[in-house]
Amino acid sequence: MPELAPLCQAPDPEIRSPKIVFPAGAVDCHAHVCGPASAFPYANERIYTPPDATLTQYNALLAMLGIGRAVLVQPSVYGSDNRAMLAALNSHPQKFRGVAVLDIDPQKISDAQLEQLHATGVRGLRCNIVDVADKSAGLPIQALTALAQRIAPFGWHLELLMHVNEYPDLDKTFANFPVDLVFGHFGYSHAKHGISDQGFIGLLNLMKDQKAWVKMTGPYRICDGDLPYADMRPFNDAVIVANPKQLIWGSDWPHVMVKKHMPHDADLCELLGSWVSDESLRKAILVDNPCMLYDFPT
Numbered sequence: 001m002p003e004l005a006p007l008c009q010a011p012d013p014e015i016r017s018p019k020i021v022f023p024a025g026a027v028d029c030h031a032h033v034c035g036p037a038s039a040f041p042y043a044n045e046r047i048y049t050p051p052d053a054t055l056t057q058y059n060a061l062l063a064m065l066g067i068g069r070a071v072l073v074q075p076s077v078y079g080s081d082n083r084a085m086l087a088a089l090n091s092h093p094q095k096f097r098g099v100a101v102l103d104i105d106p107q108k109i110s111d112a113q114l115e116q117l118h119a120t121g122v123r124g125l126r127c128n129i130v131d132v133a134d135k136s137a138g139l140p141i142q143a144l145t146a147l148a149q150r151i152a153p154f155g156w157h158l159e160l161l162m163h164v165n166e167y168p169d170l171d172k173t174f175a176n177f178p179v180d181l182v183f184g185h186f187g188y189s190h191a192k193h194g195i196s197d198q199g200f201i202g203l204l205n206l207m208k209d210q211k212a213w214v215k216m217t218g219p220y221r222i223c224d225g226d227l228p229y230a231d232m233r234p235f236n237d238a239v240i241v242a243n244p245k246q247l248i249w250g251s252d253w254p255h256v257m258v259k260k261h262m263p264h265d266a267d268l269c270e271l272l273g274s275w276v277s278d279e280s281l282r283k284a285i286l287v288d289n290p291c292m293l294y295d296f297p298t
Contacts, residue, residue, distance in 0.1 A: 018269035027290035030250025032075040040084035053254035165189040170202030185218040191231035204242040
């Protein structure tokens with residue numbers, strides 16, 4: 001194991017269903033399949049090592065939570081080796097969609113490769129500029145734009161894992177972007193920066209213009225406290241006010257690189273219920289919006 005790849009703690013193994021019942025057709029829009037490492041080895045250049053979090057374990061989690069469909073997002077530990085995620089998509093083509101990672105240079109991606117990924121259920125590409133060894137490169141906007149132009153004919157989106165507070169001109173930077181953008185973890189701006197931060201305001205502006213979607217995921221990653229993550233409630237309310245039609249939710253299972261108390265997924269479901277008390281709005285976030293973004297049948 002590389003020195004810079006510490007072992008993560010495993011997700012909470014307790015078998016416990018949430019008290020809240022999600023609507024039929026609900027989608028967990030952010031989860032990762034990791035391993036088994038014996039079949040799908042992790043990249044040597046990774047910055048963390050997850051415990052195996054297999055498709056079998058994830059299917060059991062979905063059953064426990066009462067969620068019928070999901071979007072599997074390529075984790076950084078695999079780089080652009082999408083085999084584990086694609087194997088999961090192939091095993092349940094009606095149940096799963098995927099967000100892949102490819103070389104950011106569009107010249108290294110063939111049309112046949114994109115066509116095959118689309119046929120397998122991939123509906124977007126992910127660019128992670130947070131969990132990388134060299135963070136000095138910043139936002140590769142020209143490369144992202146060229147990549148977006150390649151995936152636009154497929155109706156895909158580009159998912160960005162980035163700290164929006166580090167980009168005060170976010171809305172101007174992406175004003176004319178060729179495809180929809182999806183921002184993970186409420187824009188990944190720590191609660192200490194507040195909802196008046198210019199980068200977060202830029203994200204809200206992109207949502208209002210229907211150019212960006214926000215994943216209501218990982219509140220534990222961007223605040224200092226434990227459940228109920230009270231410092232994140234203003235962010236939740238702000239994105240709802242900005243545009244509830246551009247919101248989706250995800251468990252973020254298996255919660256890699258969590259260094260505080262490991263959340264239980266049932267509690268995260270109930271947290272959504274307490275933050276989004278209106279049932280029709282919850283249905284939009286859990287069913288209607290992800291069906292549109294990820295091309296699930298309604």
